[in-house]
Amino acid sequence: MRTxxxxxxxxxxxxxxxxxxRRHPFHTPTLATIGTDGAPRARTLVLRGFDAAAxxxxxxxxxxxxxxxxxxxxxxxxxHLYDAAGGVQIRLAGRATLHRDDAVADAxxxxxxxxxxxxxxxxxxxGTPIAAPLPAPSDAGAGRTRFAVIxxxxxxxxxxxxxxxxxxxxxxxxxxxxxxxxxxVP
Numbered sequence: 001m002r003t004x005x006x007x008x009x010x011x012x013x014x015x016x017x018x019x020x021x022r023r024h025p026f027h028t029p030t031l032a033t034i035g036t037d038g039a040p041r042a043r044t045l046v047l048r049g050f051d052a053a054a055x056x057x058x059x060x061x062x063x064x065x066x067x068x069x070x071x072x073x074x075x076x077x078x079x080h081l082y083d084a085a086g087g088v089q090i091r092l093a094g095r096a097t098l099h100r101d102d103a104v105a106d107a108x109x110x111x112x113x114x115x116x117x118x119x120x121x122x123x124x125x126x127g128t129p130i131a132a133p134l135p136a137p138s139d140a141g142a143g144r145t146r147f148a149v150i151x152x153x154x155x156x157x158x159x160x161x162x163x164x165x166x167x168x169x170x171x172x173x174x175x176x177x178x179x180x181x182x183x184x185v186p
Contacts, residue, residue, distance in 0.1 A: 002161075004181040007170045011090050011159045015050045015057070018081065025083040026090075031059065031150075032078040033070040033096075041070060042080075048108065048149075055174065057092070059150040060108060060116075063100060064125030068148060071096045077152060087162035094154035108149045120146045160186060 002010075018026025032042045049058030057079065061068050071077065075095040082089045099105040109117070118136055120143025137143070157172040167186035172179060 002168060004170055004172075004183065007159050007161070007168070008157070008172055008181065010088075010161075011157060011172075012050075012052045014081070014083065014086075014088060014090065015047070016052070018047045019050050025085075026081045029057075029059075030080040031067065031152075032080065033067055034074045034076060035066070035070055036073055041066065043067060045150075055094075055154050057152045057154070058108065059152070060112070061098075061148050061150055062120050062126050062143075063098075063146050063148045066127060067150075068098060071098055071150065079152060079154070089158075089160040089162075091158040091160075092152070092154040093156045094152050096150050096152045099149040099151065104151065105147065105149050109144055109147055114140045117141065117143055117147070119143065158184075162186075 014024075014026050017024045018029070021027060027047055028044050029047055030042050031045050032040055035041045045059045045061070047057060048060055050056070051058075075097065077094065077096045079092040080089070081092075099108075117140040121137035121140055122134060122143075123137075124130070125146075155173065155175045158169070159172070160169045161167065169184040169186040170181060171184050172181050174180075
């Protein structure tokens, strides 16, 4: 029988694998923010980093994007990760920090592939209406001023395992400092 520490360890293994394995479903989590109009917003991003000890995830964004403005206005956010084949869902809630011109952003930019950097050099900014698709930019370095890292420190983790032998669900909460863990009815 799985224990609560086993469930948390499994969740952390999935998150770590989502960073390193592009084919793992956790590589592309859904980030939910609070829109500047108060309505919820959700979009898929690429999971770039995970630090289990710090309970942080690293994602990248264009500073001109709606999510950057939303997180600057209200850093509360949630992430949803789902592996249909493995029957595992993880929901995280926490606060985001935007890194623009600091060592975190510099290191992430330096570690990004040229193809990834080119995304931030596109003109005009994300979400702007255009008449036709744009060609890829020729100067990927031009995007550095628009590049940002989102780090999310999560205070709660909801783990759900779907299984023919019985679904299992657990919640882990660090909002009071010391971790609290409990089983939940799926």
